[in-house]
Amino acid sequence: MSKKKPLSQGQRRRMRANHEKRLQRKDAGDAVTELQDSSLGPEQLGTVISRFGQHADIETEAGQLVRCNIRRNIQSLVTGDKVIVRLANETTATIAGVVEAVHPRHSSLSRPDLYDGIKVIAANIDQILIVSSVVPSFTTQIIDRYLVAAEDTGIVPVIILNKIDLLTAEEAPEVEAALKRYQAIGYRVYQVSSLDGSGVDSIKALLKDKVSVFVGQSGVGKSSLINALLPDAELLTGDVSENSGLGQHTTTTARLLHFPSGGDLVDSPGVREFALWHLPAERVGWCFVEFRDYIGTCKFRDCKHKNDPGCAITAAYEDGKIAEDRYNNYHRIIDSLDEQRHARHFRNDND
Numbered sequence: 001m002s003k004k005k006p007l008s009q010g011q012r013r014r015m016r017a018n019h020e021k022r023l024q025r026k027d028a029g030d031a032v033t034e035l036q037d038s039s040l041g042p043e044q045l046g047t048v049i050s051r052f053g054q055h056a057d058i059e060t061e062a063g064q065l066v067r068c069n070i071r072r073n074i075q076s077l078v079t080g081d082k083v084i085v086r087l088a089n090e091t092t093a094t095i096a097g098v099v100e101a102v103h104p105r106h107s108s109l110s111r112p113d114l115y116d117g118i119k120v121i122a123a124n125i126d127q128i129l130i131v132s133s134v135v136p137s138f139t140t141q142i143i144d145r146y147l148v149a150a151e152d153t154g155i156v157p158v159i160i161l162n163k164i165d166l167l168t169a170e171e172a173p174e175v176e177a178a179l180k181r182y183q184a185i186g187y188r189v190y191q192v193s194s195l196d197g198s199g200v201d202s203i204k205a206l207l208k209d210k211v212s213v214f215v216g217q218s219g220v221g222k223s224s225l226i227n228a229l230l231p232d233a234e235l236l237t238g239d240v241s242e243n244s245g246l247g248q249h250t251t252t253t254a255r256l257l258h259f260p261s262g263g264d265l266v267d268s269p270g271v272r273e274f275a276l277w278h279l280p281a282e283r284v285g286w287c288f289v290e291f292r293d294y295i296g297t298c299k300f301r302d303c304k305h306k307n308d309p310g311c312a313i314t315a316a317y318e319d320g321k322i323a324e325d326r327y328n329n330y331h332r333i334i335d336s337l338d339e340q341r342h343a344r345h346f347r348n349d350n351d
């Protein structure tokens with residue numbers, strides 16, 4: 001943020017007067033409109049770095065970080081949103097501008113919410129980096145679950161295998177074969193070690209000019225990888241919480257950070273926990289990208305793609321056009337979603 005010039009007497013007087021007015025309006029219960037149109041500068045483009053309740057930290061195109069109020073008519077505002085802001089001509093103690101409007105999103109990440117049904121947690125993400133690892137164990141089941149969740153959002157997924165320093169000669173052929181299968185159906189795959197740094201430069205190139213999120217199970221090395229790419233990430237988060245006095249929120253709200261080597265990261269515990277929550281079976285099938293050619297060509301409309309007569313997916317699998325591993329993982333996902341649904345019904349029945 002830019003350095004502040006010392007205030008003139010007139011400025012001080014106006015600030016005091018504004019402060020009085022603000023307090024009065026707070027009494028009237030209308031803090032959001034405390035900045036009047038006449039005291040706001042021209043409209044400009046900004047990006048939501050972080051959202052805290054009625055406020056948002058906005059980065060202007062000039063690279064200035066400003067804490068803003070949010071107009072009441074704005075329904076939803078999350079990290080990554082592109083917005084129109086107007087900066088206050090005089091900055092009050094905490095608020096430097098107003099978010100006037102939000103541009104349409106080209107993508108969004110959401111999660112189920114106890115109160116709102118589905119809650120958007122980040123917007124305008126370009127790629128979802130699915131981090132997996134050879135330790136504790138390499139599993140395509142988990143990767144496929146993340147791939148389905150990513151495909152459902154329409155955001156491009158990329159697979160990152162971390163901890164390759166721990167990949168044994170014994171395990172290597174199976175892991176390599178699995179990664180080749182993903183490449184064969186169009187996914188990019190990166191092998192890295194955040195510990196010894198191998199492959200990290202290729203990740204830097206991947207991140208450039210994009211807004212990325214890292215997702216994956218606990219323990220795969222997301223934090224380690226992010227630290228390798230963004231050595232001062234902690235510093236940056238600490239910075240904002242100090243200024244805002246809202247430090248407790250910084251751990252839960254998503255935040256947009258700039259990689260020194262280019263590109264942006266949107267991160268929060270919630271973002272990292274992005275997962276497959278609930279999808280209808282047909283949607284899961286569509287999220288298996290190599291199934292798409294066959295979807296709609298099965299004999300029966302409600303085909304379960306298992307032992308159903310005239311199933312085009314099963315035929316493709318038997319022809320070797322769909323990998324066995326993927327075919328099996330599809331059915332595992334369908335079964336697990338069914339179980340979840342039953343569990344939920346059971347709970348509801350007993351509530």
Ligand SMILES: Nc1nc2c(ncn2[C@@H]2O[C@H](COP(=O)(O)OP(=O)(O)O)[C@@H](O)[C@H]2O)c(=O)[nH]1
Binds near residue numbers: 194222223
């Ligand atoms: N050998 C090795 N260990 C790693 C690597 N990356 C992370 N780890 C270790 O894996 C553990 C989990 O890493 P962490 O970054 O906390 O995973 P997260 O839960 O996904 O954030 C830690 O003990 C890390 O030191 C790596 O590339 N190689």
Ligand SMILES: [Mg+2]
Binds near residue numbers: 222223224
């Ligand atoms: Mg971590």
Ligand SMILES: [Zn+2]
Binds near residue numbers: 310
């Ligand atoms: Zn079928």
